[in-house]
Amino acid sequence: MSGLYINRFIDKLQQLELKGSRDFVCTIQEAKNLHNDITRLLIDLDNAKNTTTTTVDTQTIQVEVDGGSF
16 A cells, blocks of 8 residues: 555645644545545555464473572
């Protein structure tokens, strides 16, 4: 996923903040593109979460400690 429209959104916000703008306006197409990027990102995140397997090693390690000549 490229995240192109997410990056454009962030860049546009930063530019408007630097100019001291109080309003943000975007076209319907820009909003749809941003929506698609966010949706793809969430789907990818969900897929990654569901396919990641966590394996726990259940091997027991026994450690014996004695005082020696202490």
